[in-house]
Amino acid sequence: MSTASLVPEQSTxxxxxxxxxxxxxxxxxxxxxxxxxxxxxxxxxxxVGQSGLGxxxxxxxxxxxxxxxxxxxxxxxxxxxxxxxIQTVSHSIEENGVRLRLNIxxxxxxxxxxxxxxxxxxxxxYIKDQHSAYLRKELTATRDRYIQDTRVHCxxxxxxxxGHALKPIDVVVLKKLSEVVNVVPVIAKxxxxxxxxxxxxxxxxxxxxxFHNIKLYPYESDEDDEQEQALNxxxxxxxxxxxxxxxxxVVIDGRPVRGRKNRYGVINVENEEHCxxxxxxxxxxxxxxxxxxxxxxxxxxxxxxxxQLMAIKESTGxxxxxxxxxxxxxxxxxQASTSPNASLGSNVITSPQITMGSPAQSQRxxxxxx
Numbered sequence: 001m002s003t004a005s006l007v008p009e010q011s012t013x014x015x016x017x018x019x020x021x022x023x024x025x026x027x028x029x030x031x032x033x034x035x036x037x038x039x040x041x042x043x044x045x046x047x048v049g050q051s052g053l054g055x056x057x058x059x060x061x062x063x064x065x066x067x068x069x070x071x072x073x074x075x076x077x078x079x080x081x082x083x084x085x086i087q088t089v090s091h092s093i094e095e096n097g098v099r100l101r102l103n104i105x106x107x108x109x110x111x112x113x114x115x116x117x118x119x120x121x122x123x124x125x126y127i128k129d130q131h132s133a134y135l136r137k138e139l140t141a142t143r144d145r146y147i148q149d150t151r152v153h154c155x156x157x158x159x160x161x162x163g164h165a166l167k168p169i170d171v172v173v174l175k176k177l178s179e180v181v182n183v184v185p186v187i188a189k190x191x192x193x194x195x196x197x198x199x200x201x202x203x204x205x206x207x208x209x210x211f212h213n214i215k216l217y218p219y220e221s222d223e224d225d226e227q228e229q230a231l232n233x234x235x236x237x238x239x240x241x242x243x244x245x246x247x248x249x250v251v252i253d254g255r256p257v258r259g260r261k262n263r264y265g266v267i268n269v270e271n272e273e274h275c276x277x278x279x280x281x282x283x284x285x286x287x288x289x290x291x292x293x294x295x296x297x298x299x300x301x302x303x304x305x306x307x308q309l310m311a312i313k314e315s316t317g318x319x320x321x322x323x324x325x326x327x328x329x330x331x332x333x334x335q336a337s338t339s340p341n342a343s344l345g346s347n348v349i350t351s352p353q354i355t356m357g358s359p360a361q362s363q364r365x366x367x368x369x370x
Contacts, residue, residue: 037097037098037099039146040092040098040099040100040101041098041099041100041101041293042100042101042103042148042149042293043100043101043102043103043153043154043289043292043293044102044103044105044130044149044150044151044152044153044154045059045102045103045104045105045152045153045154045155045156045284046104046105046107046123046127046152046154046155046156046181047059047104047105047106047107047155047156047158048107048123048155048156048157048158048173048177049109049156049157049158049159049160049188050109050158050160051109052109053109053158053160053188053189054070054158054188054189054245055106055156055158055188056068056069056070056106057070057245057246057247058156058158058186058188058243058245059104059156060245060247061245061246061247061258061269061277062280062281062284062285063093063102063285065091065093066247067089067091067102067104068089068104068106085108085122086105086106086107086108086122086123086126087105087106088103088104088105088106089103089104089106090102090103090104091104103150105126105152107122107123107126108122119169120172120173120176120177123173123177124176124177124180126152127151127152127155127177127180127181128180128304130150130151130152131151131180131300131301131304131305132304132308133150134147134149134150134151134301135304135305135308149293151296151297151300151301152181152296153182153292153293153296154181154182154184154217154284154292155177155181155182155183155184156184156186157173157174157177157183157184157185157186158186158188159185159186159187159188159205159240160188161187161188161189161190161192161193161201162201163193163197163198163200163201164201164204165204165205165208166204166205166208171208171212171214174209174212174214174216175212175214178214178215178216180300180304181296181300182217182292182295182296182300183216183217184216184217184239184241184280184283184284185205185216185239185240185241186240186241186242186243186280187201187202187205187240187241187242187243188243189244190242190243190244190275190276191244191260191267191274191275193242198242202239202240202242205240206239216236216239217292217295218232218235218236218288218291218295219295219299220232231287235279235283235288238276238279241276241277241279241280241283242275242276243269243275243276243277243280244259244260244267244269244274244275244277245269245277246258246259246260246267246269248260250266250268252266252268257269257270258270259271259274
């Protein structure tokens with residue numbers, strides 16, 4: 001009996017059949033929800049920008065809790081403090097029975113040095129390293145039931161509120177980041193600009209993004225319905241978000257709100273007439289949190305994965321063999337290997353001594369990253 005005869009024929013047309021009684025498969029959404037609530041969710045956000053723009057403060061403001069320490073000085077006597085290397089802070093937070101594992105990736109302020117050549121490379125390398133680590137776990141013979149996801153789902157890019165235009169280094173970093181991660185630009189400390197200056201600044205930034213063909217999140221998709229397309233279009237009109245962050249409470253009309261008080265009055269960070277923080281928070285947590293996670297997996301990670309597997313295929317002459325016993329080494333993996341018969345889909349990926357890394361590791365090495 002041929003294999004083809006075992007496969008049931010599928011009709012090319014589909015029609016909705018009415019049920020004569022209650023079956024109960026409509027509870028599948030409740031079953032999925034119960035499983036997901038038990039497992040919890042992961043969200044990884046990276047903050048990128050020059051030092052002193054309030055990156056830590058904004059993250060704390062968005063999630064209404066003190067998650068990451070600010071590097072700002074509290075007095076003139078204190079020595080300057082700044083992030084000198086990429087740091088990850090993890091927190092488990094819960095809201096109405098939903099547990100979220102939040103990883104905050106704090107990056108060194110780029111552009112702070114006299115020579116800023118390639119200062120963005122450690123940030124790009126970190127993002128790609130997380131993709132590489134996830135791919136290694138996928139290719140292992142006995143992989144975890146649920147692979148821990150450390151891929152960066154969202155990158156908040158902080159723009160200095162100069163009121164003029166993007167700096168040349170900002171354009172370069174935005175272009176590099178948009179190729180590997182979901183980038184959401186924000187104008188930091190926008191209360192230093194008047195409403196007119198802020199509007200003109202945003203228009204200049206949008207013009208530069210179009211001129212340099214920089215694609216930012218959310219992306220256009222044919223799969224979105226009319227409501228989703230309208231929502232994404234309204235968000236694209238707001239980019240970059242002009243925000244103000246604050247962890248302190250000030251009293252307005254007898255009630256405490258998060259804001260900043262100066263000699264001219266009080267800035268309420270949740271007042272849409274003062275800044276666009278509330279739009280950013282709703283966008284990140286209430287409307288696009290799941291889409292950010294899915295877009296990372298389906299677009300950025302898939303592009304990375306396809307590139308790596310194509311490199312393996314090219315190094316084997318395009319003909320994977322079925323009997324080789326040499327393990328596969330991926331970037332930054334000392335001994336991350338598959339079993340001799342480990343498969344990906346229907347093809348077994350094996351090759352004699354294929355190593356992806358530096359030329360010092362192998363004469364037939366495949367570049368880890370472009």
